[in-house]
Amino acid sequence: xxxxxxxxxxxxxxxxxxxxxxxxxxxxxxxxxxxxxxxxxxxxxxxxxxxxxxxxxxxxxxxxxxxxxxxxxxxxxxxxxxxxxxxxxxxxxxxxxxxxxxxxxxxxxxxxxxxxxxxxxxxxxxxxxxxxxxxxxxxxxxxxxxxxxxxxxxxxxxxxxxxxxxxxxxxxxxxxxxxxxxxxxxxxxxxxxxxxxxxxxxxxxxxxxxxxxxxxxxxxxxxxxxxxxxxxxxxxxxxxxxxxxxxxxxxxxxxxxxxxxxxxxxxxxxxxxxxxxxxxxxxxxxxxxxxxxxxxxxxxxxxxxxxxxxxxxxxxxxxxxxxxxxxxxxxxxxxxxxxxxxxxxxxxxxxxxxxxxxxxxxxxxxxxxxxxxxxxxxxxxxxxxxxxxxxxxxxxxxxxxxxxx
Amino acid sequence: xxxxxxxxxxxxxxxxxxxxxxxxxxxxxxxxxxxxxxxxxxxxxxxxxxxxxxxxxxxxxxxxxxxxxxxxxxxxxxxxxxxxxxxxxxxxx
Numbered sequence: 001x002x003x004x005x006x007x008x009x010x011x012x013x014x015x016x017x018x019x020x021x022x023x024x025x026x027x028x029x030x031x032x033x034x035x036x037x038x039x040x041x042x043x044x045x046x047x048x049x050x051x052x053x054x055x056x057x058x059x060x061x062x063x064x065x066x067x068x069x070x071x072x073x074x075x076x077x078x079x080x081x082x083x084x085x086x087x088x089x090x091x092x093x094x095x096x097x098x099x100x101x102x103x104x105x106x107x108x109x110x111x112x113x114x115x116x117x118x119x120x121x122x123x124x125x126x127x128x129x130x131x132x133x134x135x136x137x138x139x140x141x142x143x144x145x146x147x148x149x150x151x152x153x154x155x156x157x158x159x160x161x162x163x164x165x166x167x168x169x170x171x172x173x174x175x176x177x178x179x180x181x182x183x184x185x186x187x188x189x190x191x192x193x194x195x196x197x198x199x200x201x202x203x204x205x206x207x208x209x210x211x212x213x214x215x216x217x218x219x220x221x222x223x224x225x226x227x228x229x230x231x232x233x234x235x236x237x238x239x240x241x242x243x244x245x246x247x248x249x250x251x252x253x254x255x256x257x258x259x260x261x262x263x264x265x266x267x268x269x270x271x272x273x274x275x276x277x278x279x280x281x282x283x284x285x286x287x288x289x290x291x292x293x294x295x296x297x298x299x300x301x302x303x304x305x306x307x308x309x310x311x312x313x314x315x316x317x318x319x320x321x322x323x324x325x326x327x328x329x330x331x332x333x334x335x336x337x338x339x340x341x342x343x344x345x346x347x348x349x350x351x352x353x354x355x356x357x358x359x360x361x362x363x364x365x366x367x368x369x370x371x372x373x374x375x376x377x378x379x380x381x382x383x384x385x386x387x388x389x390x391x392x393x394x395x396x397x398x399x400x401x402x403x404x405x
Numbered sequence: 406x407x408x409x410x411x412x413x414x415x416x417x418x419x420x421x422x423x424x425x426x427x428x429x430x431x432x433x434x435x436x437x438x439x440x441x442x443x444x445x446x447x448x449x450x451x452x453x454x455x456x457x458x459x460x461x462x463x464x465x466x467x468x469x470x471x472x473x474x475x476x477x478x479x480x481x482x483x484x485x486x487x488x489x490x491x492x493x494x495x496x497x498x
Contacts, residue, residue, distance in 0.1 A: 072452060
């Protein structure tokens with residue numbers, strides 16, 4: 001086994017959590033984000049498709065879904081940035097016996113609504129949603145989605161039948177949007193009891209009916225806290241935006257080299273700005289023309305501009321997967337992505353320029369970010385926070401109107 | 406006589422470092438012996454079988470030299486003095 005390197009993290013550091021096919025890594029840098037130090041590999045040899053960071057109530061906890069080929073998938077956490085990890089005697093995410101199915105992988109770890117600091121969600125394969133209300137100590141299957149009559153018709157894509165996107169609404173604690181591949185987008189407005197497909201306008205090029213009620217191969221969906229009714233969606237063919245809470249979707253693939261792709265990332269402070277990495281096609285899943293280009297829209301998809309400074313523009317046959325593109329919460333925003341060829345790129349100026357953070361990683365499947373708050377300050381903040389029922393957790397740097405669909 | 410269960414190296418962390426665990430009172434099939442093993446070392450359970458009680462896909466269990474996939478699975482008979490061997494399969498990429 002390789003030697004695992006650990007890192008010392010300071011208050012104010014920016015973390016980039018990277019999951020690969022052979023372990024997880026934690027990158028840290030100061031607020032300038034110019035020099036990165038790397039810790040890992042954690043869980044060497046084990047695919048890590050899901051990572052998350054819980055900063056609430058003074059926690060500084062990294063979550064990881066470790067999918068051992070042999071010993072199964074287990075959710076683990078670290079409160080010391082990887083120096084030690086929990087190793088639960090009994091796995092905490094398990095389907096009930098009566099469900100007849102078994103967990104294959106954890107694809108997403110997501111914090112709950114701001115008013116519910118002990119709530120976490122996991123999206124898993126086969127497609128299902130698990131919820132914890134005790135900060136990850138115990139988990140239960142969200143039965144309303146699992147019992148959905150559509151479930152027998154959801155079909156696995158190349159990556160498996162996975163629920164990969166979870167978007168608790170920043171305003172309405174009873175509303176959650178999830179997405180799965182295949183299956184499409186589903187929304188609950190009653191805290192998970194019932195779920196409705198929300199795929200109107202999204203193509204399914206691989207089905208006889210091109211715009212079915214459900215069954216789309218949605219690759220990723222993002223949302224901005226300041227404009228919760230709006231979503232951006234990267235489909236298996238198709239780029240879309242919804243302005244009405246996912247009820248309907250409009251095509252926004254305006255002058256991009258391909259509308260095929262996997263990842264989509266939201267700017268932390270501007271609900272009109274989104275990043276994507278177009279892929280040539282589903283037959284040829286590489287960056288078009290051998291050019292590694294991140295595309296950014298600043299007008300909610302009306303136009304897209306390539307961001308290339310510092311990225312290879314020749315012989316770059318790269319693939320960026322659905323969870324391998326992320327932004328941080330800094331200003332100016334950092335943007336990061338990992339490739340299947342094991343490169344991690346980063347930008348500390350909103351995508352204007354890029355640098356190779358590290359080459360030679362195993363294939364990257366997951367990139368997440370966090371800004372480390374002082375634990376004491378975070379605890380004080382949590383204690384002094386007034387009851388904020390039904391108020392969006394908007395950043396002070398948000399520059400646009402607040403609107404609710 | 407007890408049934409002996411061989412523990413693969415990566416799982417010995419969960420068996421107190423033991424590479425071989427003897428279980429008493431087996432009633433005659435592999436599952437019974439494993440359940441006694443899990444009573445002694447509970448963390449081994451979820452690492453060997455999934456929540457449906459099926460042996461994980463990339464684990465092979467042998468009774469002597471016979472892979473239980475071909476001899477009745479977890480219902481494969483064991484007798485006093487049998488040896489059960491747990492191996493990680495050749496898999497991955």
